[in-house]
Structures are given as C-alpha cells and as structure tokens.
Amino acid sequence: MRAISRRRALLLGGLGAAATVAGGAGLWWTATSRFSPEAGGGFTEPEVLRSIDGQLKVRLEASPVSVPLGGLQATILGYNGSVPGPTLRVRGGDTLQIELVNNLGVPTNLHVHGLHVSPQGNGDNVFVTVRPGQSFSYEHRLSADHPPGTYWYHPHHHGMVADQVSAGLFGAIIVDEEDAPAVSRERILVISDLTLDGTGALAEATPMDRMLGREGQLVLVNGHSNPELSARPGERERWRIVNTCVARYLRLRLEGKQWELLGIDLARLPAPQMVDELLLAPGNRADVLVTAGEGVSALRSTYYNRGSMAGMMGPAARRGDAGGAGDLVLATFSVSGNPATAPPAPPTSARPAPEDLRTAVVAARRQLTLATGMGRGMGMGMMEFTINGRTFDPDRTNTVVAAGTVEEWTLLNPSPMDHPFHLHVWPMQVVEEAGTATDSVTWRDVVNIPANGQVKVRVSFTGFTGRSVYHCHILDHEDQGMMGVIDVR
Ligand code: C2O
Ligand code: CU
Numbered sequence: 481m482r483a484i485s486r487r488r489a490l491l492l493g494g495l496g497a498a499a500t501v502a503g504g505a506g507l508w509w510t511a512t513s514r515f516s517p518e519a520g521g522g523f524t525e526p527e528v529l530r531s532i533d534g535q536l537k538v539r540l541e542a543s544p545v546s547v548p549l550g551g552l553q554a555t556i557l558g559y560n561g562s563v564p565g566p567t568l569r570v571r572g573g574d575t576l577q578i579e580l581v582n583n584l585g586v587p588t589n590l591h592v593h594g595l596h597v598s599p600q601g602n603g604d605n606v607f608v609t610v611r612p613g614q615s616f617s618y619e620h621r622l623s624a625d626h627p628p629g630t631y632w633y634h635p636h637h638h639g640m641v642a643d644q645v646s647a648g649l650f651g652a653i654i655v656d657e658e659d660a661p662a663v664s665r666e667r668i669l670v671i672s673d674l675t676l677d678g679t680g681a682l683a684e685a686t687p688m689d690r691m692l693g694r695e696g697q698l699v700l701v702n703g704h705s706n707p708e709l710s711a712r713p714g715e716r717e718r719w720r721i722v723n724t725c726v727a728r729y730l731r732l733r734l735e736g737k738q739w740e741l742l743g744i745d746l747a748r749l750p751a752p753q754m755v756d757e758l759l760l761a762p763g764n765r766a767d768v769l770v771t772a773g774e775g776v777s778a779l780r781s782t783y784y785n786r787g788s789m790a791g792m793m794g795p796a797a798r799r800g801d802a803g804g805a806g807d808l809v810l811a812t813f814s815v816s817g818n819p820a821t822a823p824p825a826p827p828t829s830a831r832p833a834p835e836d837l838r839t840a841v842v843a844a845r846r847q848l849t850l851a852t853g854m855g856r857g858m859g860m861g862m863m864e865f866t867i868n869g870r871t872f873d874p875d876r877t878n879t880v881v882a883a884g885t886v887e888e889w890t891l892l893n894p895s896p897m898d899h900p901f902h903l904h905v906w907p908m909q910v911v912e913e914a915g916t917a918t919d920s921v922t923w924r925d926v927v928n929i930p931a932n933g934q935v936k937v938r939v940s941f942t943g944f945t946g947r948s949v950y951h952c953h954i955l956d957h958e959d960q961g962m963m964g965v966i967d968v969r
C-alpha cells in the first residue's frame with residue numbers, strides 16, 4: 481500500500497474531519513473499521529514500506545488525526561494519518577530518503593533513533609527546524625555493515641519532543657539481517673501511552689508530569705488497547721517491541737512463557753538467550769522469539785520503581801513514585817487450533833562475536849552527571865534538569881571528541897529518579913554497572929542510569945563526524961534541558 485494520498489492529506493487537514501479512506505493499520509481509521517480501540521480488538525500493524533534496489537524513499541506527513549479511542553473521538557497526531565507511522569524496512573548499504581511534511585501548527589523535525597548515520601546536513605541532524613507548512617528532505621546512507629536491529633523515528637524539536645511523541649508521532653525502522661531466524665511470523669509491537677481529556681483532546685502535561693516524566697493513562701500496542709494476537713500451537717514468532725513512551729518503563733512478561741532474546745536495540749546476540757522478563761526504558765527495543773503453546777497469555781507490564789522526587793520538592797511531590805502504574809495488560813496472546821510444525825530452531829553458534837571495546841585503547845575518560853535540582857527560583861516550574869551542571873543550548877558544544885577514538889564515559893546519576901541516557905549516532909557498550917564489570921558484550925543506544933547509581937560505557941567514535949546530542953530519554957527531561965551537544969571531529 482502506498483503512502484498517504486493527497487485527498488486523504490486534505491481530509492486530515494481539518495481537525496475532526498472524518499477519515500474516509502479504507503485500509504491501513506494501527507489507528508488509521510475508517511468509520512466502518514472492524515478494529516475496536518477498546519480492549520480485545522484485533523491486532524494490526526502499521527503499513528510496511530520496504531527498500532527496493534537499495535533505496536527507500538518515503539514521504540511522512542505529520543498531521544492531526546481524529547480517531548475513536550478510549551470511548552471518545554480523540555484528536556491526536558500521526559504520520560500519514562496513522563499511529564504508529566509506517567514501518568520503514570531497510571538493509572545495510574541502503575539509502576533512506578524521507579521527506580518530512582509539517583502539517584502541524586508548530587515546528588517539528590525528524591530523528592532516526594539508533595541509526596548509525598551521519599548527523600550532518602540533511603542527515604540525522606536534530607538542529608534542523610521544519611516550520612509549519614514546510615517540508616524537509618532527509619537522506620540517510622547506511623553503511624553495508626550497519627548493525628541489523630529494530631530502530632525508530634520520532635520528532636526531536638527541542639522543547640516539544642515529549643508533546644509530539646506522546647501525541648502519536650513515532651514509527652519503527654527495521655534494518656534486516658542476512659541470516660534472519662526462520663519463524664512462522666514476525667510482528668512489530670510499538671508501545672505508546674497517552675492521556676486524553678474529557679473532550680478527546682490530548683491532556684496537557686502538568687508541571688508534575690514534566691518533572692517526573694508523563695505516563696499516559698492509555699497504553700497502546702500499535703495504537704490499540706489490549707489487542708489480541710492469535711497463533712497456532714507450535715508456531716514460532718518473532719516480536720520486535722519498541723518502547724516509544726515518553727517516560728514509562730516497560731517491564732514485560734508474557735504469562736507462563738519465556739522469550740528467546742535475540743537482542744536489545746541494535747545487532748543480535750551471538751546466541752539467543754532465554755529470559756522471563758524484558759526491561760525496556762523509554763527508547764529501548766527488544767527483539768525476541770516466542771514459541772506458541774496452547775492457551776491464552778497476557779502480555780503484562782509490571783510495576784517498575786524508577787524513583788521519585790519525594791523529599792526534594794516538598795509536599796506536592798510526596799504523592800508517590802514517578803512510575804505510577806502497577807500491573808497492566810498490554811496485549812493478549814491466544815494460541816489455539818491445529819498444531820503447526822515449528823520452523824527449525826535458530827542457529828546458536830553461527831554468528832560472529834560482536835565487537836568488544838573492553839580491551840580497546842581508551843583515548844579519553846569523561847564523567848557526565850545527570851542531575852535534577854532547584855533552579856534559582858522556587859516551585860516546580862523552576863526545577864532544573866542538567867548534564868554536568870548545564871542545560872541544553874544548541875549553540876554550545878559540551879563535549880569535543882577526536883574522530884576515530886574510543887572513549888569511556890562514566891554516567892553518574894545523583895538524583896532520586898532513574899534517567900535513561902541516550903547518545904545519537906554512536907552506540908554504547910556497557911562495561912560496568914554499579915561498580916561491577918559487565919561479563920558479556922552489551923550494546924545499547926539507551927542505557928538506564930538508576931537513581932543514585934552509575935554506569936560506565938565505551939563508545940567508538942568511528943564512521944561519522946559532526947555535531948549531535950546525548951540526552952535523557954525521559955523526553956520531558958530532555959525538553960527541559962537534560963541534553964548536551966557532542967562534536968566529533
Ligand atoms: Cu529517541 Cu534523541 O532520541
Ligand atoms: Cu535518538
């Protein structure tokens with residue numbers, strides 16, 4: 481199916497206009513849609529746009545969308561009329577061209593989260609601003625050896641990121657591998673959350689939401705509340721799970737089942753790992769295999785304590801933790817019918833060992849301290865979110881790195897809540913957590929730094945030069961300045 485038609489684009493121009501184009505997925509809506517946004521609706525996936533002959537050229541139009549959600553006619557935002565936006569599927573060596581069209585009333589831009597591509601010019605340049613009514617053509621050239629994995633795209637216009645992402649502006653990017661495991665089917669599960677007010681408009685974040693990081697009242701999988709995924713006994717599925725939530729940590733369990741973990745964020749592990757639980761900080765992705773056994777199991781997100789601001793802010797902040805929600809059912813996995821023959825198990829030893837920087841020559845060591853504290857004024861609006869004592873300034877470079885070198889960064893969090901640390905362009909290898917050396921090769925592009933904790937990472941600044949950013953992926957914190965500029969030259 482092709483990207484949005486002009487006719488549909490026009491329809492979406494008016495808020496609340498009924499969407500009348502059939503087809504699509506996720507929250508791509510029609511009056512006669514068979515998908516219910518209420519619990520138990522069918523599982524759908526966003527449209528997939530694949531590269532052909534090394535090229536994927538897409539047009540992504542950010543616009544208001546009107547969809548029934550949570551018993552209301554909701555007015556949210558989407559790319560090409562759909563929430564999530566289309567899934568972009570490419571391979572190493574491909575060129576990804578995205579024309580971003582801004583039909584919002586405010587500035588925006590587009591970041592390709594996790595991709596190892598140039599941050600300059602019309603590459604993955606977060607300093608670009610696309611004004612209302614304007615468009616911008618991005619071009620990303622993936623190297624032939626780009627790590628396969630599950631990535632995603634979202635706006636990155638400083639100050640508006642949390643509002644725009646929570647409103648529905650996100651989509652998945654998949655970089656396929658050559659030797660994908662044989663599966664009965666592959667699914668993408670893009671998880672998001674949002675809160676609507678009584679009229680179906682997006683609820684405005686309160687000062688408390690901005691301080692703790694907002695968690696939406698509705699948690700959706702591909703735009704649906706508790707969809708049902710069906711399979712036959714014996715089938716093996718591959719699930720790519722993306723946490724696009726602004727601040728919600730997903731601690732996922734699939735009742736009565738184990739996952740075979742293929743990887744988190746980028747690349748694949750040398751061999752799949754059996755796990756009961758997946759912890760995805762905001763921005764993280766998981767790539768897992770699930771083998772279907774007869775019965776019904778809930779995909780749950782269980783409570784994760786990500787700290788609080790209690791004790792720092794006076795009575796207003798003492799109402800509890802940042803992560804308010806307890807146990808949530810995100811989706812239901814129903815397995816019934818005639819048993820299927822499972823595809824052969826994925827090879828366990830065929831993959832090359834991933835690059836390991838633990839023995840690399842380290843050219844520089846740095847400390848980055850993510851802190852929350854009172855600004856010069858009083859009251860919650862005056863909270864400051866800083867890295868090494870500074871809030872983000874696009875004109876200031878905080879960190880200069882020599883291209884081609886390996887650095888070790890100690891990420892410190894003296895604050896009473898977790899901060900998921902994200903670096904653009906160059907992935908991080910976790911080498912030490914809470915003072916203990918990591919005993920496996922762990923690559924991430926979002927690394928959680930627990931409250932009052934610290935993590936050491938190593939980064940190889942190869943491939944590209946230019947200015948980019950690192951920041952807390954609790955996007956409310958990023959918008960309030962917990963972000964720094966890095967220049968690799
Ligand atoms: Cu997912 Cu700088 O972003
Ligand atoms: Cu990113």
Ligand code: CU
Pocket residue numbers: 898899900952953954957958962
């Ligand atoms: Cu943070």
